[in-house]
Amino acid sequence: MSPGQINFQMPYETSPGPASVVITTSGSPSPGFSFTVSPSAPGVFLSGSHAIAQNQDGTLNDAGHPIAPAGTLVVYLTGQGPLDNAVATGAAAPSQPLSRATQPYSATIGGQIAPIQFLGLTPGYVGLAQANITVPNLSRGDYPLVITVGGVAGKAADVSVGAPGSGSAAGN
Amino acid sequence: MTQFMKIMKTFGLAVLMWYAVTNPASAQMNDIKTVFIIVMENHDWAQIKNSLSAPYINQTLLPMASYAEQYYNPPRIHPSLPNYLWLEAGTNFGIGNDSDPKINHQGTTAHFVTQLRDAGVSWKTYQEGITGTACPLASSSQYAPKHNPFIYFDDVTNANDPNSAFCIAHVRPYGEFAPDLKSDAVARFVFITPDLCDDMHDSCSPLEDPIRQGDTWLSNEIPKILGSAAYQSGGAIFIVWDEAENGDGPIGMIAISPFAKGGGYSSTTHYTHGSTLRTLEEIFGVLPLRDAASQTDLSGLFKQAGATGATVAGVTNGASFSSDVAPGALASVFGTNLALATASAASLPLPAFMGGI
Numbered sequence: 001m002s003p004g005q006i007n008f009q010m011p012y013e014t015s016p017g018p019a020s021v022v023i024t025t026s027g028s029p030s031p032g033f034s035f036t037v038s039p040s041a042p043g044v045f046l047s048g049s050h051a052i053a054q055n056q057d058g059t060l061n062d063a064g065h066p067i068a069p070a071g072t073l074v075v076y077l078t079g080q081g082p083l084d085n086a087v088a089t090g091a092a093a094p095s096q097p098l099s100r101a102t103q104p105y106s107a108t109i110g111g112q113i114a115p116i117q118f119l120g121l122t123p124g125y126v127g128l129a130q131a132n133i134t135v136p137n138l139s140r141g142d143y144p145l146v147i148t149v150g151g152v153a154g155k156a157a158d159v160s161v162g163a164p165g166s167g168s169a170a171g172n
Numbered sequence: 173m174t175q176f177m178k179i180m181k182t183f184g185l186a187v188l189m190w191y192a193v194t195n196p197a198s199a200q201m202n203d204i205k206t207v208f209i210i211v212m213e214n215h216d217w218a219q220i221k222n223s224l225s226a227p228y229i230n231q232t233l234l235p236m237a238s239y240a241e242q243y244y245n246p247p248r249i250h251p252s253l254p255n256y257l258w259l260e261a262g263t264n265f266g267i268g269n270d271s272d273p274k275i276n277h278q279g280t281t282a283h284f285v286t287q288l289r290d291a292g293v294s295w296k297t298y299q300e301g302i303t304g305t306a307c308p309l310a311s312s313s314q315y316a317p318k319h320n321p322f323i324y325f326d327d328v329t330n331a332n333d334p335n336s337a338f339c340i341a342h343v344r345p346y347g348e349f350a351p352d353l354k355s356d357a358v359a360r361f362v363f364i365t366p367d368l369c370d371d372m373h374d375s376c377s378p379l380e381d382p383i384r385q386g387d388t389w390l391s392n393e394i395p396k397i398l399g400s401a402a403y404q405s406g407g408a409i410f411i412v413w414d415e416a417e418n419g420d421g422p423i424g425m426i427a428i429s430p431f432a433k434g435g436g437y438s439s440t441t442h443y444t445h446g447s448t449l450r451t452l453e454e455i456f457g458v459l460p461l462r463d464a465a466s467q468t469d470l471s472g473l474f475k476q477a478g479a480t481g482a483t484v485a486g487v488t489n490g491a492s493f494s495s496d497v498a499p500g501a502l503a504s505v506f507g508t509n510l511a512l513a514t515a516s517a518a519s520l521p522l523p524a525f526m527g528g529i
Contacts (some may be wrong), residue, residue, distance in 0.1 A: 001511045005504055009522060012500045023482040023510050030507070033311035043492030078491045079501035089500070090521035111230055124523055127490075127502040155210060155492040160216055 002023045003146025009127040010037065011073060011089040040103050042154035051145055051157035052076050066162030069137045072117065073159060080105075080119060080129040081150050091119035093128070101129070103150035109144030109159060112136040119149070174293040201431055201474035204455045205406035206396050209448075210364045210415045211319065212386055217241070217422040218268045220413075225383035226228035228391035228411040229426070231518040232409070236525060238432040238473035243443040244421035245414065246463065252476050255414040256321035258445040260284050260464030270318040273309050273332055284449060285342070287363070289424075294359035296357065297322055300346035300367035307339035314367035314374070323361070361456065366393075372413075391519075398428075398525050408455075410434070410470075414449060427473045435511065439472045 001007065006023065018034040018041045043050040053061040054076040067073050083099040093099050100120035107114040118132040131147055140163050144156035181282050200211050220226050221234075222413055245255050246264070254264030255274065261283040267276050271526050279393050301315030302308040305506045311317060322343060348367070352358045369376035390411070397403050406428035425443060428434070434507035446467030450460045478525040488495060490502030497503045517523055 001515055003496075003509060003511050005506050006510050007502065009506050010497055010499055010501050016499070016501045017239040021484055021487055021505060022507065023484055023507070025434075025509060025511065030484050030510075031508075033487060033496065035487040035495070038496055038498050041488035041489055041496030041498035043494055043496060043501070046493075051322035073185075075338075078503075079489055079496060079498040081498055081500075083500070087500070088521065092520045127500055128519060137294045152497070153495060155489075155494045157492070160382070162500045 009090060012086065013089065031128075034163070036151075038079075038152055039078035040101075040150035040152050042077050042081075042105075042149045043079050044075055044145065044154055044157040045078045046074050046157055049158050050142075051159050052134065053159055054144075061160055063160050066134045066140065066160035067135055068162050069135050072133050073133045073135055075131045075133055075145065075147070075156065075157075076122070077129050077131060077147060077158075078127055079101060079154070080121070083121065083129055085098070087121060090120065090126060093123050095123035098123070101149060105131075105147065105149045107131060107133050109133070109136055109145050109161070110138050112138065112140075116147075119147075132154065135159075139163075174199060174517055196287070201408075201451070201469075201471045202407060202455060204408045204431055206358065206360050206362070206402040207410065207452060207455060208358075208362045208364065208403070209259075209410040209412065209452075210366070210390070210393075210410060211371065212258070212424070213252070213319070213367070213368075213382075214415060215370040215372055215383065215423070216416050216418055217243070217413075217424045219417065220383065220424050221354055223383055223387075226387040227518070228387045228394075231263055232523065233390070233394065233426055233428065235436045236434055236517040236523075237426045238434055238437040238439065239427065240422070240425040241438050241440050242422050242441050242474065243412070243425040243447070245416055245423060246444050246446065247468050249413055249420075252316075252414050253318040253321055253324075255322075255445060256319060258463065259323060259412075259414075260321040260325075262446055262449050262460070262464040270316075272311070272317050273324050274328065275436045277324050277326055277329070279326050280458045281325075282461055283325055284328055284452060284461065285322055285460075286325070287453065287461070288456060291340075291456060291458050293456050295359060295361040295363070296342050296344055296352075296359040297363040297365065298315065298344055298346040298349040299365045301369060302345050304340065304345040304348070306334045310341060310482045312483055314369055316368055316373075319371065319373075348397050348485055354397055356401045358400070361452070369479060394428075395442050395523070398523070404430075406430070410448065410451075412445075416454050425470070425473075427470060429474070431474050433473060433475050435515075437473070441472050443468060443470060469489075482511075483507045484510070489518050 002087045023030045036110040055067045059065040080101040082101045115134045120129045122130045138161045141160045145159045253270045329339045368374040370389035372382040411426040413423040446463035449468040450464035484507040488505045
């Protein structure tokens with residue numbers, strides 16, 4: 001947190017719908033600020049307009065490290081919505097059992113369906129989710145990735161795709 | 173994943189906390205409704221502050237707290253018992269040893285918890301290591317009477333009666349504290365004495381590091397208080413050391429409260445145990461006793477009325493910064509005066525309170 005920004009985890013106990021946040025600083029409460037909480041709100045972590053995602057070889061996906069078609073891209077996001085195995089607010093997600101998103105989800109890269117193999121919380125982290133996505137057959141270039149959960153489409157984030165059988169997808 | 177964490181830090185998202193909506197309250201010390209005081213043992217502030225053995229105090233508590241840099245035990249008052257008596261009565265009654273109540277008991281009713289009783293304010297002490305089946309007038313295992321000032325007063329113990337119902341009702345095992353917190357059944361004045369391993373007094377296995385033992389204990393126990401209704405609806409936690417290891421101090425005094433200035437605020441005002449007693453007496457509206465009447469209270473650690481509050485300008489998804497947020501998601505609040513300083517959570521689970529926020 002800082003004087004201008006506080007990063008926090010929205011409590012799991014918050015009900016979807018109208019909400020109000022009050023920041024109390026050393027006993028002085030701010031006026032309430034109204035906003036809306038959605039059941040799900042997928043948001044991919046960004047570096048500029050590029051998604052923060054790991055290629056199959058562990059490198060960070062970018063123009064210099066694209067992933068080949070058919071490779072598995074691990075995209076980091078938050079706001080996946082309800083989970084099959086609940087985690088306490090503020091607590092790190094466990095690895096056993098995994099917590100998977102229960103609402104319908106899908107992804108597209110460059111407008112093409114990109115199958116999601118796993119969407120759920122990243123073990124060891126708070127409020128952090130990951131989507132393991134199979135990259136569709138696309139030519140080399142940057143493409144918008146859109147993840148949709150529970151009918152709510154997240155903001156598009158670019159991912160870099162390389163030539164088939166080359167680059168970070170080698171060994172897939 | 174390591175690479176991911178680097179990226180997270182780049183974007184400031186390693187700084188995470190979950191928020192709590194608290195009730196509006198005035199920003200004055202005198203608006204405190206419930207006091208929790210925890211007494212630690214036998215270390216100079218210089219041994220605690222920045223100590224690698226005290227990561228919870230230094231990385232979590234101090235950034236959210238107000239604390240004193242010049243807090244002393246009363247001049248040449250040692251060992252433990254006279255300092256505990258001073259916190260309760262503003263004097264050591266001439267006592268300069270740690271003997272049990274059968275030797276050092278006092279007949280006066282002029283002491284703090286009797287002031288509270290007369291004012292209709294509830295109080296209770298939670299002592300780690302007692303059974304709760306008798307008034308604990310003698311040492312047992314890691315419990316030491318010398319760290320429990322209340323049992324030195326005849327009006328509490330019915331003159332050293334181990335079966336004193338009043339004593340037994342007010343001097344309770346620490347194990348009852350968490351359930352009382354959870355059921356919102358704590359008294360308005362709560363005095364907590366960890367046992368000799370947990371209050372930094374003794375070196376105990378497996379850590380064999382008194383400071384780390386106490387720091388670990390605080391890291392386990394303070395979050396329970398912070399998460400309680402009693403704290404969130406107007407509580408204050410004071411963590412104070414009884415006496416210096418070298419001379420008279422400085423020793424530690426940490427104040428955590430929605431009403432405290434917080435944010436790691438430190439004061440160089442000269443304080444003593446008389447200051448703490450005076451502060452407690454002011455909070456509960458009773459007259460200062462003995463030395464407390466001539467000491468400076470701890471109001472300097474608390475926020476004064478009329479301070480500028482925070483203004484929230486927006487709430488966003490913590491990843492994409494779109495307006496979509498969901499339960500359990502990481503999110504960001506933007507605005508002005510949201511915090512007194514920059515701070516980040518040092519451990520999991522994420523704290524509900526940080527830096528006075």
